[in-house]
Amino acid sequence: MIEARGLVKRYGGIRALEGVSFSVRRGEIFGLLGPNGAGKSTTLRILTLLTRPDAGRALLGGRDVRADPAAAKRRFGVVPQEINLDKDLDAEENLRIYAMLHGVADREAKVEAALARAGLRERRRQRVGELSGGLQRRLLIARALLPAPEVLFLDEPTVGLDPQIRREIWDEIRAARQAGCTLLLTTHYIEEAEALCGRVGILDRGRLIALDTPAALKRRIGSHVVEVTGADGRTRRRPCRDEAEARRAAAGAGGISVTIRPANLEDVFVELTGKRIAA
Numbered sequence: 001m002i003e004a005r006g007l008v009k010r011y012g013g014i015r016a017l018e019g020v021s022f023s024v025r026r027g028e029i030f031g032l033l034g035p036n037g038a039g040k041s042t043t044l045r046i047l048t049l050l051t052r053p054d055a056g057r058a059l060l061g062g063r064d065v066r067a068d069p070a071a072a073k074r075r076f077g078v079v080p081q082e083i084n085l086d087k088d089l090d091a092e093e094n095l096r097i098y099a100m101l102h103g104v105a106d107r108e109a110k111v112e113a114a115l116a117r118a119g120l121r122e123r124r125r126q127r128v129g130e131l132s133g134g135l136q137r138r139l140l141i142a143r144a145l146l147p148a149p150e151v152l153f154l155d156e157p158t159v160g161l162d163p164q165i166r167r168e169i170w171d172e173i174r175a176a177r178q179a180g181c182t183l184l185l186t187t188h189y190i191e192e193a194e195a196l197c198g199r200v201g202i203l204d205r206g207r208l209i210a211l212d213t214p215a216a217l218k219r220r221i222g223s224h225v226v227e228v229t230g231a232d233g234r235t236r237r238r239p240c241r242d243e244a245e246a247r248r249a250a251a252g253a254g255g256i257s258v259t260i261r262p263a264n265l266e267d268v269f270v271e272l273t274g275k276r277i278a279a
């Protein structure tokens, strides 16, 4: 449904993307996971026609998005990282205007459904600037879904939000998939990639270093991790094939504190790059 083929992008001397390729299947939630500066937003900006790659192609439904940009744009919606709602208007007005500009048919019913989706039926007349950051983001997602796009791109959809509202947004994203939408999102939150995405591409310094389901990515390093904090206060981690191996490793570990826990995608990233995702 979505395909990145050998995307290269440079900003002056900065190599933002160095040949990124992946494809997203129809109906899946696909995550691009990586630390700040890995190239996630740049990839999204190329796929959504906001910037040109120096090399490579972006395809939607098998067609190069640059071949007919207007046609491509009709097929996808975008939820940007910055909230670009009109903060002086209320929630309903924001949706109505967007629906009008996008020629959405059966507007009243669609706006009503969008308000419900964003949990804003009771607060439809409230100025958007007065809504919490979480509700603004939910409105942003509901607005992007108004024209029922085949594909939705989301750039860091829950950045800076508390866990409760993050889960509400995950539900909104899952509901979009249930309705038949294909979703590509970027995130640097491990739990978000694990909880939400069918497959995850891990980006680091402009390269895609791994791509698979969260479970398969974790299987590469083993199911458990032993963390040992030494007398110097430093914590070292050791991935283990299974819990039994982790117990044996923990028993002989020494150190002032030893913990066994299930492996996560952060561990995969550390194994692949030698550094952490979250700085």
Ligand SMILES: Nc1ncnc2c1ncn2[C@@H]1O[C@H](COP(=O)(O)OP(=O)(O)OP(=O)(O)O)[C@@H](O)[C@H]1O
Pocket (backbone or CB within 6 Å): 011, 014, 015, 016, 034, 035, 036, 037, 038, 039, 040, 041, 042, 043
């Ligand atoms: N318009 C620009 N001009 C110059 N450099 C840029 C520009 N946009 C991105 N970069 C650089 O390209 C690299 C990749 O940035 P990008 O925003 O794609 O990363 P990211 O993974 O989305 O990180 P973040 O979560 O911080 O946005 C970074 O080194 C960044 O500083």
